[in-house]
Amino acid sequence: MSMKNNTILRTERLHAHYILDVYGKAKVIKAVNDVDLAIQEDEIYGIAGESGCGKSTLLKALAAAVEPPLRIISGRVTYRIAGVEVDVSTLTQEEKRKLRMEYIAYVPQGSMSVLNPVSRIRNTYRDFIESHISVHQKGEAFALAKEHLTELGLPVKILDAYPHQLSGGMRQRVTIALATLLKPRIIIGDEPTTALDVVVQRGVVQLLKDVQAKLKNTIVLVTHDMGVHANIADRIGIMYAGKIVEEAPTEKIFSAPTHPYTHYLINSLPKFGDKSPRESVPGSPPSLANLPTGCPFHPRCPHVMDICKQEMPGYTQVASTHKVACWLVGEGTHGKAA
């Protein structure tokens, strides 16, 4: 299998900043800085990081949902549609609308804000289906919704319910079912299981995995819960202050974390059967409006060197599938991700 031909979603040196006007002065929030990603077909790609590290902004750029004050400063995002790489910035509004849900779908965190609280689930499904495919007969949309829910093992009777009548986990699964109705090639999940109970979370992750196994598509999953990543992701990118600082297959991230930040992230997690003392990452995350010079992790890093304060390192391949941006490992390079 050649890696290159299977890349479905790619970013090249992507910079996305929020440009705000504060009392007549421009304020720049550098949420995504120099991100190179190459996400493959039939892969679950996890993005992990603290709150305020730019994860959600990166997802907006990936989903081509960039709206002011967020702007793409430089770099590009490309989709591979039917074998052809397409630069997202060249698409018209109408083309983007068409792609949305049919090619790329989005599952948000709060399912309550997706489903209309005063409308039955069936109406939400009908509106959604009718806006994307032409329906000739009255019951056709409903039949399609029913068929899809049955396929995913969800009870069909929920179509007649209002969102508040369902439990949080069921609502989230209904949202996932809605997002996958048109069999999209890419599903983007922004903390889809956060704020759910553990048992329910497991059910939701189970559904996401089932959907992926059936459609053989790509899931980009953002969550700060490393436990969820360990259970579902094939590869993980660790994000810190708008940069992907380490990327590797899930097993590698957990067994051989290389970046000092990843190290802390993995080793601060409590484990069953092991009560040895654990430490948090020292200090607190930097503000994206006022990033430190050089490597943004240097004020918190225990291995900080002079060069770290001056310059951001590029990526060094420590193994063929494992790249790290840290001066401890090497100078590295930037550019087109594999």
Add this chain to the structure above:
Amino acid sequence: MEKLLEVEHLTKTFTLGSVISRVRITAVDDISFYIKPAEIFALAGESGCGKSTTARIIMGFEHATSGTIIHSGKKEAKNEKVWFTEGIQAIFQDPFATFNPLRMVERYFFETIQNYKLAKSKREAIERIDAKLRLVGLTYEDLAGKYPSEFSGGQLQRISIARALLTDPQLIIADEPVSMVDASLRMSIVNLFKRLRDELGVSVLYITHDLATAYYVCDRIAIMFRGKIVEMGTVEQVLMAPKHPYTQLLRASIPEADTAHRWQGEIRLSDTEQDEYLRQGCRFAGRCPMVMDVCRRVTPPQFDVDGALVACHLYAETKQ
């Protein structure tokens, strides 16, 4: 055995709906537990299991429908709220909601000092505040003149712990203290609870849904399900060898940050919560893989299984 706080047969019933379709939900159903001095006790379970209601009753925000709470051998009197605030302090889930954004953080400290007459002069007050802040790794200098927005969530949570410590409490009730804090900073909070227990002899009632941190920090744990305590014992007993089928499901559902322990098999979820509250017999019977006839009819009593209390008919042969 000395007990700092004892909760006996605590029950809280809420009434839902209008006059026509009234439903009574027992959010906390006849639970009993105790906390020893210098002990971290976890009350764990999913949302809606009644763990926060229990905490709110202990803190005096709600009145129990029935049952008693005994603090240092003294019973709670109905119209006396002050009894607990000296000995018991609380920390809440959302550090940003704890502090008024338009009020300087230090004002909360001075207010507590005034309320409890803990200092005679401003200098004495600042000394006391500084001493408590140092326990959580901060100083008065870090705080002076600042507003809540100038701190991160983890810092604010440590500040609210320092404020709680001002009155030298014996017990801290922490309602989901780390669930809003980033995973990378959680350990700085839970390590603090450990230090308070070991160095100051403070007990903590740790209310959480996060069993991994509960295992790391707690001595004993009670697992709640739909208002009932289904299993109680030391964290080793309950979390490393769970006996109740619900605890087993809960334990198996925790996403472990270890690629060698990925989830196996499928699970069943309940569609709505209300059915389970209103169920006769064991409330887990609808989802339990080992359900028997008796489970649907009779509420299981607590059985002593190797030192842990388990409310499940499977253990009926062992003595009660």
